[in-house]
Amino acid sequence: MTHPILTVxxxxxxxxxxxxxxxxxxxxxxxxxxxxxxxxPADALAGLAEQAASLGATTVHTATADGDQxxxxxxxxxxxxxxxxxxxxxxxxxxxxxxxxxxxxAARLRAPLAADIxxxxxxxxxxxxxxxxxxxxYDVDSAATFxxxxxxxxxxxxxxxxxxxxxxxxxxAVEASGRRAAVVEGFEPAPQTSSxxxxxxxxxxVSGGRGLGSKEQFALVEQLAxxxxxxxxxxxxxxxxxxxxxxxQVGQTGTSVSPELYLAVxxxxxxxxxxxMQTAKTIIAIDKDASxxxxxxxxxxxVGDLFTIVPQLISAxxxxxx
Amino acid sequence: xxxxxxxxxxxxxxxxxxxxxETGLADRAASExxxxxxxxxxxxxxxxxxxxxxxxxxxxxxxxxxxxQSTLRKGLAMGAASAVHxxxxxxxxxxxxxxxxVLAAALRRGGxxxxxxxxxxxxxxxGVLVPWLAELLDVPAITRLESLExxxxxxxxxxxxxxxxxxxxAALPAIVSITEALxxxxxxxxxxxxxxxxxxxxxxxxxxxxxEADETASPRSIMTAVAERPPxxxxxxxxxxxxxxxxxxxxxxxxxxx
Numbered sequence: 001m002t003h004p005i006l007t008v009x010x011x012x013x014x015x016x017x018x019x020x021x022x023x024x025x026x027x028x029x030x031x032x033x034x035x036x037x038x039x040x041p042a043d044a045l046a047g048l049a050e051q052a053a054s055l056g057a058t059t060v061h062t063a064t065a066d067g068d069q070x071x072x073x074x075x076x077x078x079x080x081x082x083x084x085x086x087x088x089x090x091x092x093x094x095x096x097x098x099x100x101x102x103x104x105x106a107a108r109l110r111a112p113l114a115a116d117i118x119x120x121x122x123x124x125x126x127x128x129x130x131x132x133x134x135x136x137x138y139d140v141d142s143a144a145t146f147x148x149x150x151x152x153x154x155x156x157x158x159x160x161x162x163x164x165x166x167x168x169x170x171x172x173a174v175e176a177s178g179r180r181a182a183v184v185e186g187f188e189p190a191p192q193t194s195s196x197x198x199x200x201x202x203x204x205x206v207s208g209g210r211g212l213g214s215k216e217q218f219a220l221v222e223q224l225a226x227x228x229x230x231x232x233x234x235x236x237x238x239x240x241x242x243x244x245x246x247x248x249q250v251g252q253t254g255t256s257v258s259p260e261l262y263l264a265v266x267x268x269x270x271x272x273x274x275x276x277m278q279t280a281k282t283i284i285a286i287d288k289d290a291s292x293x294x295x296x297x298x299x300x301x302x303v304g305d306l307f308t309i310v311p312q313l314i315s316a317x318x319x320x321x322x
Numbered sequence: 323x324x325x326x327x328x329x330x331x332x333x334x335x336x337x338x339x340x341x342x343x344e345t346g347l348a349d350r351a352a353s354e355x356x357x358x359x360x361x362x363x364x365x366x367x368x369x370x371x372x373x374x375x376x377x378x379x380x381x382x383x384x385x386x387x388x389x390x391q392s393t394l395r396k397g398l399a400m401g402a403a404s405a406v407h408x409x410x411x412x413x414x415x416x417x418x419x420x421x422x423x424v425l426a427a428a429l430r431r432g433g434x435x436x437x438x439x440x441x442x443x444x445x446x447x448x449g450v451l452v453p454w455l456a457e458l459l460d461v462p463a464i465t466r467l468e469s470l471e472x473x474x475x476x477x478x479x480x481x482x483x484x485x486x487x488x489x490x491x492a493a494l495p496a497i498v499s500i501t502e503a504l505x506x507x508x509x510x511x512x513x514x515x516x517x518x519x520x521x522x523x524x525x526x527x528x529x530x531x532x533x534e535a536d537e538t539a540s541p542r543s544i545m546t547a548v549a550e551r552p553p554x555x556x557x558x559x560x561x562x563x564x565x566x567x568x569x570x571x572x573x574x575x576x577x578x579x580x
Contacts, residue, residue, distance in 0.1 A: 014485040070490050071453060071463060094449075096483045100465055103453030106419060112543035113418050115448030128546060134339040134445070140346065141547040149543070152450065182462040182492035185478075189486040204579065228580060246503060247482070252335045252444055253360070253502055261579045272335050278554065282577060284570060290561070297554045300573050304562025312567025317580055320571060 001058075003032030005127075006087035008105070009052060010065075010074040010097050011040030014189045017051050019198065020093030020155045022162075025056040027120045027153060028091055029162035031127055037061045037081035039074045049169040056162020061085070063174045071097075072181035075104035077174045082109060084172065087148055089127040091120075094152035106150045108177075113150045114142050118157035118258075132157075135252060135275025156201035157258065190247075199231040199248060204261040207233035207250050207277070210241055211266020211287060211306055218243040220310050221265055227317045233257065233277075235267045251276035266306050269294025286310065323474065323494075324379045325368045326406075326429060328439035328451075329361035329397055331390035335444050346545040347415055348445065350387070357393050360440025362400070362507035364500050368438050369401045369508070371472045379403050381432065385413060385424050391523065398518035399510030406432060410527040417543040422451055426458035427531035436477055437497040441466045452499040462492035468503035 005028035012018050017038070028034035036057035038048045042064045049060040061081050065073035078101055082090060092102040094116055106113040119130035123143075129151050131140045143149065199205065206228060208221035218238065225232045234244035236251050250257055252272040262280035267273060269285065269292055277283070278297050285298040286306050295301040302309060333339040333353035340352035365382060372378035382397040384390070385408040394405045408428050413420070429437060442449035449465070456463030467479040468487070478491035482501055492498075510518070534540065560566065574580035 012484050013488060019484060070488075070492075071456075075453075075457070096449075096466055099449045100453045100463070103450030104457045106450070107422065107454045107457035110419070110540050112541050113448075113450060113454075114543055115418065115446060115450055133341060134333075137339065137551055138341050139547075139549045139551060140341070140545055142543050142545050145538070145542045145544055147541040152448070179457065180460055180462045180493075182464045182490045182496070185489040185491060187483075187486055187488045228574075246501075256447075261574070271337070275335065279551075282579060283554075283557070284573070286566075286570075290559075295559055296556075298559070299554075299557035300570065301557060301559040302562055302566045302570060303559065304566050309562055309566045309570070312565075313570050314567075316568050316571035317574075320575060320580065 001033050004035050004085050004087045005032040006081060006085045006090045007034060007036045007057065008078045008090060008092045008098070008101055009036050009038045010101055011038070011044060011048060013097065013187050015044065017048055018093045018095045018098055019200065020095060020098070020153060021052065022055045023155070023158040024091040024093050024153050025052070025162045026160035027158045029056055030160050031120050031122045032088055033058055034162050035059045035061070035085050035087065037063065037078055039063050039065045039077040041066050045171070050167050053167035054164045056165055058165045058168065060167065060169045062169060062171045068184045069181040070184050071100045071104060072177065072179045074101045075108065076177045078105045079108045080172065080174045082148070089148055090150045092150065092152050094154050099152055102150055102152045109148070109150070111148055111150050112144045115152050116154045117151045118154050132279060135256070136279035154256070196225060197229070197231045199233055199257065200255055202231035202257070203259050204228050204230035205233045205250070205257050205259045206230045206263045206265065207235060207267060208238055208243065208265045209235035209267030210237040212238065212243055215243045224263070224265065224310055224314055227314045230261070230263070235273050264294050265310060267294055268292040269297065323375070323377060323435045324381065324433060325371065325436045325438060326432065326434040327361065327365045327368050327380065327382045327402065328425065328437065329365065329382050329384050329394070330358045330443050331355045331384065331386045331393040332358045332443055332445045339445070341548055343548055343550065346548040350389070355390055355393055357396055358440060358443050359507070360443070360502065363502065363504050364438040364440050365397055365400055365402060366507040367470050367500055367504050381406060383425065383428055384408070385421060387414070394523060395518050396510060398521045399514040400508055401514060404521055405523045406526065407523055408526045408531070412528055418448060418450060418454070419540065419542060420537060422454040422458060423533050424528070424531060426455055427533045428526060429455070429459060431531060435494045436472065439499045441499040441501050452497055456497050459497065462496045463498065464490045464492055464496070465499045467498050467500045470498070470500060470504065
C-alpha cells in the first residue's frame with residue numbers, strides 16, 4: 001500500500017460514525033491511501049465499517065470498545081492501529097471525542113500533533129498540513145520534523161471526498177493499556193429540534209445577534225435559515241442574552257465557520273465574532289447601525305430595520321421558489 | 323486538596339493579533355497580552371470550590387515568556403494562593419508536544435489532586451492539551467465540563483460532547499477542562515489586587531524540570547510557511563429604501579445561493 005493515511009473514527013457517543021468522517025477520508029485520499037480504524041460497541045462495528053468503506057476507506061480495522069471508560073479504549077485502539085498500519089499521517093476529525101483521542105494518541109506515540117487543520121498536501125519531504133490562524137487572518141503550513149504526524153481536522157474545512165471502496169474489514173483485538181480513565185455514567189442525546197444542517201459543516205449559515213431583541217424575535221433568524229436551507233448561528237451577545245443556545249455561538253470562543261454564504265442579522269460584528277466567520281465565501285449583513293464593523297467584511301451590507309427587511313427577504317425567497 | 327489551574331497569556335482577542343511573517347511566532351508587541359478568559363473561568367471554578375470546602379489550595383500554572391508574568395498577577399488577585407511560572411527562552415516556539423511535556427513535568431514537581439484548564443485557548447484552539455497531559459501523568463481526564471462537582475476524592479460533572487451531554491466522574495488525582503457554560507470569572511477586588519503583590523510566584527526554567535534536554539531528539543511539529551490573508555475587498559453597502567429584502571434575494575439568486 002502506498003502512503004497509508006490512517007483516519008481514526010471513534011463511534012459518536014450517540015452512535016454512528018463521527019461528524020467529519022467523510023472529510024478526513026477525503027483529505028486522506030489527497031495525500032495517500034485512506035485507511036480507517038473504527039472503534040465502537042461490538043454490535044455496531046460491522047455497520048460502521050461498511051459506512052467507512054463507502055466514504056473511501058480502502059481498509060477498515062475495527063476494534064471493540066464496550067464499557068464505560070472515557071477516552072482510553074479509543075486511544076488504545078488507535079495506537080494499536082498505528083502500529084499495524086505504519087501510516088505517514090494520522091487524521092482525526094476535530095470533534096470533541098476526536099480531539100481527546102488525538103491528544104492521547106500523540107502522547108503515546110511521542111508524535112507531533114497539528115491541531116485544527118483545514119487542508120493537507122504533500123511535498124518532497126512528506127505530508128504538509130494547513131492551519132487557518134487568528135480567525136482566518138493567516139494561513140500557516142506545518143509538518144513533522146520526522147515520523148508520522150497526528151492531525152485534528154476542522155469540521156467543514158475539507159471539500160475533497162474519496163471514492164467509495166469495497167469493504168475490506170479486519171477486526172483486531174486491542175490489549176488494554178490500563179491507563180486510568182474517567183467513568184461514563186450516562187449520555188443524553190441533544191434534542192433534535194429540526195432538520196437544519198449542522199452549523200459546523202453547513203454550506204449556508206444565518207446568524208442572529210443582539211439586534212433581534214428577544215428570544216421570541218430570534219425566531220425570525222430561524223425562519224430565514226429555513227427559507228435558505230441554512231444552519232442557524234448566533235453571536236456571543238445573542239447567546240449571553242439568552243436568545244440562542246450556546247452550541248450555536250459563532251466566533252472566537254464558539255464555532256468557526258467557513259460556509260459559502262454567511263448572512264448576519266442584527267450583528268454588529270465585534271472582532272471576536274468576525275474571527276469565527278470572516279473566511280466565509282460570501283457575507284451579507286443586515287444591521288441598523290451604518291457604522292457597525294460587520295459591514296467592513298460584508299460583500300453586501302444593508303443598513304436598515306431587520307424587522308421589515310428579513311420578512312420581505314423570506315417572502316421574496318419563497319416567491320422565487322414558486 | 324491542591325487544585326492547579328492552567329492559565330495561558332494570549333494576545334487579546336479584542337484587538338488585532340499579528341504573526342511575524344519572518345519567524346511565524348506571535349508578535350507579542352503588536353497586541354496586549356492578557357490571560358485567556360477560559361482559563362479565568364477555570365480559576366473561578368477552583369476558587370468557588372476553595373470557598374465552599376476547607377483546606378483547598380489553588381495554584382495557577384503557566385508556561386509563557388518572562389514578560390507575561392504581570393498577567394499572572396490577575397490570577398493571584400482573583401484569589402489563587404500562588405503561581406508557578408515556567409519561563410525559558412529555549413521554549414520560544416515550543417510545539418504542543420513540548421508544551422505538554424513541560425507542563426506535565428511542572429505538575430509532577432509541584433504535585434496536585436486536581437488540574438483544571440479551559441477546553442481550548444483562543445490562540446491555538448487545539449483542545450488537545452488536557453488529554454495529552456492525562457496520558458503523560460497517567461491520570462483520568464474529563465474534557466469540556468459544563469458543571470463541576472468536586473469532592474474529597476473525586477470529580478464529577480456533565481460534559482458537552484458530540485451530539486449530546488454526558489455525565490462522567492473520575493477518581494482524584496485527575497485533570498479536567500471546562501467550557502464557557504461555567505460561571506463568569508470574578509473581577510479582582512482592590513484588596514485582592516493589593517494582596518496579590520505579596521503572593522509567591524515561583525519561576526522555573528527547563529533546568530528545574532525533568533524534561534528531555536534535547537528538544538530535537540523527539541519528532542516535533544514545525545511551521546514551514548506563514549502568509550497573511552489579503553483583507554476582504556470592500557463590498558456594496560446599501561441603505562434600505564423599502565426594497566432591501568428583494569435586493570438581497572436578487573443578490574443571492576445571482577450568485578446561485580438561493
